[in-house]
Amino acid sequence: NAGVTQTPKFQVLKTGQSMTLQCAQDMNHNSMYWYRQDPGMGLRLIYYSASEGTTDKGEVPNGYNVSRLNKREFSLRLESAAPSQTSVYFCASSEPAGLITDTQYFGPGTRLTVL
Amino acid sequence: GENVEQHPSTLSVQEGDSAVIKCTYSDSASNYFPWYKQELGKRPQLIIDIRSNVGEKKDQRIAVTLNKTAKHFSLHITETQPEDSAVYFCAATSVYNQGGKLIFGQGTELSVKP
Numbered sequence: 001n002a003g004v005t006q007t008p009k010f011q012v013l014k015t016g017q018s019m020t021l022q023c024a025q026d027m028n029h030n031s032m033y034w035y036r037q038d039p040g041m042g043l044r045l046i047y048y049s050a051s052e053g054t055t056d057k058g059e060v061p062n063g064y065n066v067s068r069l070n071k072r073e074f075s076l077r078l079e080s081a082a083p084s085q086t087s088v089y090f091c092a093s094s095e096p097a098g099l100i101t102d103t104q105y106f107g108p109g110t111r112l113t114v115l
Numbered sequence: 116g117e118n119v120e121q122h123p124s125t126l127s128v129q130e131g132d133s134a135v136i137k138c139t140y141s142d143s144a145s146n147y148f149p150w151y152k153q154e155l156g157k158r159p160q161l162i163i164d165i166r167s168n169v170g171e172k173k174d175q176r177i178a179v180t181l182n183k184t185a186k187h188f189s190l191h192i193t194e195t196q197p198e199d200s201a202v203y204f205c206a207a208t209s210v211y212n213q214g215g216k217l218i219f220g221q222g223t224e225l226s227v228k229p
Contacts, residue, residue, distance in 0.1 A: 031215055033216065035219075040124070040221060040222075041221060042121070042204060042219040042220055042221040042222050043159065043204060043206075043219040044219070045216055045217070045218070048216050050215075058216065059116075059218075090158065090159070094215050102215060103149070103161045103164070104149075104161070104215070104217060106158040106159050106160070107158060108157075108158050109158055
């Protein structure tokens with residue numbers, strides 16, 4: 001099993017450009033998440049998908065959109081990139097069993113720089 | 116919503132010493148508290164977790180304690196080794212959080228000096 005995979009690993013954008021970060025998991029998990037990591041700020045939740053067909057905002061959703069394409073794939077789109085979106089982006093997945101929260105498994109991350 | 120505060124932000128210890136990292140949370144409904152370790156340039160990985168029906172949990176050199184009344188939980192690492200050097204994140208969530216979303220603390224950079 002590959003676990004959680006992300007593409008690309010690195011990306012440099014100019015202000016105003018758009019791009020989509022891809023995430024896929026092969027663990028048959030229902031829930032998927034997008035985080036951004038900035039120095040001293042920890043991991044902040046951007047959007048999450050509790051199950052296929054649903055998406056919800058997290059702590060810092062402004063400037064982002066998401067698509068849960070199917071159970072395996074969850075993409076994050078930046079429509080008009082800004083320097084403040086320079087960060088490392090992590091995708092994660094988990095399999096909450098009913099009301100019991102379970103381990104989140106993280107992808108390797110995408111390092112994005114917006115000039 | 117939930118807020119998680121983590122201290123200290125950096126911690127330096129000598130090899131063989133113990134290290135303690137503390138977190139406080141704001142939502143009394145929170146009932147799941149995982150700890151993640153992130154080595155430089157790598158992804159976060161779960162190292163231990165505790166649920167609100169348990170006060171303490173151990174796994175070899177790592178232990179986590181939970182005080183529900185005071186709304187804080189701590190990570191204890193004994194007999195530290197250089198490979199324990201990493202950033203550690205605490206997190207919290209409530210059973211009422213749909214989809215198991217976590218709120219993370221700001222992280223603690225642990226440095227273990229040989």
